[in-house]
Amino acid sequence: MPRFSSSRALGLSALAIASALASPLAAQTTVDVAIVGEPDTFDPMMSTKDVVSIVTQHFVETLYTFDDSWSVVPLLAADMPQISEDGTVYTIPLREGVTFHDGSSMDSADVVASVKRWLDVATRGRSVADKVQSVEATGPHEVTITLSEAYSPLMSLLAFSNSAAAIYPEEILGDEIEQVVGTGPYKIEEHAPDQYLQLVRFDDYSQPVGGAEVREQSPDEIRFVPVPDPNTRVEGLLSGQFDFADGLPAESYDRIAESSTAEPLLLEPFGWPVFAINHKDGLLTDKTIRQAVQAALPIDDMLFAAFGDDKFFLVDGPMYPEGWAWRSEAGTENYNQNDTEKAASLLQEAGYDGTPLRILTSRQYEFHFKMAEVAKMALEAAGFNVDMMVVDWATLGQQRDDPAAWDIYITHSPFLPEPALTSLYFADSRLGWSNEEKDALMKEFTTETDPAKRQELFSEIQRVLFDDVGFIKIGGFNALQGKASDLEGVTASAWPSFWNAEIQQ
Template sequence: MNRRQLTRLLLVAFALLVNAVPARAETVLRVVMNSDLKIVDPIWSGAYVTRDHGYMIYDTLFATDANGEIRPQMVDRTEISSDGLTYTFTLRDGLTWHDGLPVTAEDCIASIQRWASRDAVGQKLMAIVASMTARDPKTFELQLKEPSGLVLPALGKPDVNVPFMMPKRIAQAPGNTQITDTMGSGPFIFRRDLWRPGQIAVYVRNPDYKPRDEPVSRLAGGKRALVDRIELLAMSDHQQAINALLAGEIDFIEAPPFDLHRLLERDRNIQMLTLSPVGSQNVFRINHLHKPFDNPGIRQALWYAFNQEDFLKAVVGDPAKYKVCKALFICGTTYASEKGTTGRLDSNFDKARALLKEAGYDGTPVVLLQSSDLFWQTNLAPVAKRLMEQAGFKVDMQAMDWQSIVIRAAKKIPPEAGGWNAYLVSPSAMGLVNPVSNIILNSSCEKALSGWPCDPEMEKLRDQFARETDPTKLKEIADAAQLRAFEWTPYVHLGEWRLISAARKNVTGFISAGPTVFWNVEKK
């Protein structure tokens, strides 16, 4: 046998060997989120689907674990000076952007600055930051004007807006301008070329991502991508999505309506999941610029017109899945308190009518916006309308889809000219647990969220909370902020509830994190 024949024989043998080993099939996770992904900038947008998109493709300097502790994520080590004024952060080895370039300290500084321009916690942090300086490619220094306990909790903030790290060239864009470049360093890569809003968003595993070598704990620890591809499918018809899950055509539904849970629970191939450790809080958002709610006395009447149980029954129904909680800063968390709650949120209509009369309410209609497409919000406005009318308000309820509410709520024009007075929303409770992280409590006038509450006394308390380090004093400030909220009424909180998700039982590893995240999720 000559050399050519031997070579040919070896090639044939190799080909047979290769073909005898089956190729690994690509693992695809198909999911339906609470809404369609239309915006990809999680700093510009507060939409939860955009936040969760951010968690897939970006990483954070710090993260919140299952015990509520702040733990390093992209950071390897942190040094704090003895006077508490200088924080030095060193990034861990192996951090790269999806294009292979290394993550640098300058990238992180630019990302913090852009995030802080949009976020209420970031704004409080930057008010006490003297400078941020890169000492070398992996190390940067944050210098404070005065000691504060806010630095690590701010950088490890788990909810909207999350301080995600981006390349400097992207993060240099103004915070009020949407970015379109989705380059990140996280465990998944967004396939922008396959994105079809209203149809599908696709993510693929980042083969170069180096997770932390430690167990996952809520949003902290090792983020391991265990599926090759994730497809976010847009299905606005809840029954269609549930039928697809039962048939095995999709793997996960983030927000099936409560009245359809029984259908899912009867199927032995389906598991029901609670993926938030604190759930959500119903909130009555108020426009402080226009009549009648420019009058604090009229706003005060809302505390006596409303009760939480009616709202919770209308949306959830099952008492096992909701909680009546008068504490502003979320029951079961550090700053929860019953101070000032007596007599409020009990639908005392006589008291509410007396307050309206005392405040001089003249019958100006309240333009109340009703979400027509989000099941956990659709039934809230009719309950508010009924209770307010029993208390003596006139209410003009106007139904529209959620995106239309978002657009309209950004307008400061009078209600009679196409503006608004109030609407209801159900934000994640994990962002509402203290006076600074609670973005709805932000009462900084033009810098506040839509509704534009303007209260120097509340902002003074929030500033004190941001600067304080003593746990006892922090609790005292939080109590004072709650009492001020009851007096001044920036908004009204209307009970807590937990979203229940559904998945096929062959999909495992879901984390109760608050945001819906897909690292460590495995499909068998």
């Protein structure tokens, strides 16, 4: 039974509670999920935010997805593609009998139109668009993608739920989608902005074949509740208000572990916090000033302030952790310098005139804010004038698209199986990091198919990253989530899913 009751006053308005209770499905089996904020879109093509991916994966699907071992497997595709010997032609068979939430049937025309839109509007789609010669329907349930040259990350891009190559009915497509219509196991029933998103089971859902997880549609309803304050998410989980809570502060681990109503979920290793640097406009277009920032940052202190216990973080420079094929030590002599004098000398060399260094961050991910506080003190000690702009996560998402509005914004990323899924490496990302050597290496990296050669190339890319300060990895960290003790079928994940969730009675 759902737990949405008058106790939900924590962090929600009375109107939200009344609306939720008035729902015609409120008496059915419901899983209530506290997320870090309101998704700014339900069209996953248009966002790289994890909160968007978490929500939209339940009602919008892609041709392919990842299994538990990060292998690409079919989702809306009927099988893996046939790929030409030169790696430029992908022939993709589509599943038959797939129904959109509006009752229409998916065919190759829908897929072609959706993939073309993804190439035009999505961050990750645009990263490959200049290599795509054509996307054509070569049968009622077959699509062929032809490239101008081999592009090794293509299948990972088609499988990723973040800036996703989502498949929609052709008829609803445009620069913006007014009402999202997908094929997923759940569909949108009601949305009260900043209050809740109610999803209900889609009765005509067609299960994937060929390796993707079976999506049981166990709950009748999934309700995502934006709760910007992390401590409110913790209290709501402990009180039984929420069945699952995402993005919890590290210091809440022991309280949750000792609780009789909830359990902590530690995702280890999860990913890396990053100081994203503006190469398009402003102070940090000067490489020497970027190097001053890099030299000044006290990584140990920042991570300890953010997480408080080393079971939650690792001071580690390489872009991938131990055990990953992509791990390399190249360039890491520039990691965690914590050298105030060097930073001050670099600022003097650059002729720094006191222009404010604008750091954009949010408290909805509390560890972002705590890292920023420590960084601010260290940067000021080196001679920077720091303007820390603290906004909500939705506002940060908007402001980071304006190069005139910031110099650094703070975010994080899970470790991803394919480096090219990290858009920050590409010149056309919002960072605008363009470096002649790096760009040439990225081109070679994305066209090379030999795994050993790709590892060598990525090592060189990492070396340039540290030298040119493309962006700054702060370290590695483990993510904390929490679930109700009686919730089954949900595991720790960067993008937790709830289609197999059950509340044990």
